[in-house]
Amino acid sequence: MKSRIILFASIVVLLFSTFSVAKNATKTVENIKAAIKGETTASAKYAAYAKKAKEEGNSKVAILFEAASKAESIHANNHRAVLEQLDAKMDDFKPEYTVKTTKENLEDAIKGETYETSTMYPSFLKTAQSENVSLALISFNYAFQTEKKHQALYKNALEQLNNGKEKSLPSKYMVCSTCGNTYDGEAPARCGISMTPKERFITIT
Ligand SMILES: [Fe+2]
Numbered sequence: 001m002k003s004r005i006i007l008f009a010s011i012v013v014l015l016f017s018t019f020s021v022a023k024n025a026t027k028t029v030e031n032i033k034a035a036i037k038g039e040t041t042a043s044a045k046y047a048a049y050a051k052k053a054k055e056e057g058n059s060k061v062a063i064l065f066e067a068a069s070k071a072e073s074i075h076a077n078n079h080r081a082v083l084e085q086l087d088a089k090m091d092d093f094k095p096e097y098t099v100k101t102t103k104e105n106l107e108d109a110i111k112g113e114t115y116e117t118s119t120m121y122p123s124f125l126k127t128a129q130s131e132n133v134s135l136a137l138i139s140f141n142y143a144f145q146t147e148k149k150h151q152a153l154y155k156n157a158l159e160q161l162n163n164g165k166e167k168s169l170p171s172k173y174m175v176c177s178t179c180g181n182t183y184d185g186e187a188p189a190r191c192g193i194s195m196t197p198k199e200r201f202i203t204i205t
């Protein structure tokens with residue numbers, strides 16, 4: 001009898017905790033969906049920008065776009081895993097973007113990364129903190145920290161392109177397979193964001 005009562009009480013606690021997590025994570029679930037859309041679109045867009053940069057003879061800018069595209073796909077996958085953990089689903093969507101000249105594409109990329117680092121992720125992180133969704137905090141933070149680096153890399157690339165020094169840009173990047181962290185040239189022994197060992201980085205050349 002006693003064990004039955006304990007079992008019943010455990011089920012009630014479990015049901016209540018599941019319900020309360022789902023209930024409290026409402027805003028974060030919507031934010032994760034928005035982040036999946038943003039990261040998936042950025043990944044597809046940067047791949048298209050890389051192709052355009054190659055066509056225009058800006059091969060070094062193309063490599064940067066390819067590396068960032070890979071990083072954004074890692075962010076999208078991380079966010080999707082969190083959404084799954086929260087037992088939520090989202091509708092299919094088609095990434096929408098416009099390919100212009102490489103100079104304009106870099107300006108657009110800087111704009112996107114600036115929005116994510118100054119507005120979107122700080123707000124999503126704050127909400128995930130107040131709703132206590134720890135997995136979303138990890139995933140949002142991985143993206144937030146990486147986008148700050150992308151913003152700097154794109155700004156530098158635009159400056160070099162405008163100064164006729166595109167060829168002096170890095171010809172190799174290393175992308176962390178856990179968090180998308182993007183290093184120009186060699187990565188350190190462990191990722192500065194997620195501590196992932198260098199052996200698990202993806203090299204883009
Ligand atoms: Fe990203």
Ligand SMILES: [Fe+2]
Nearest residue numbers: 113146147150
């Ligand atoms: Fe980015």
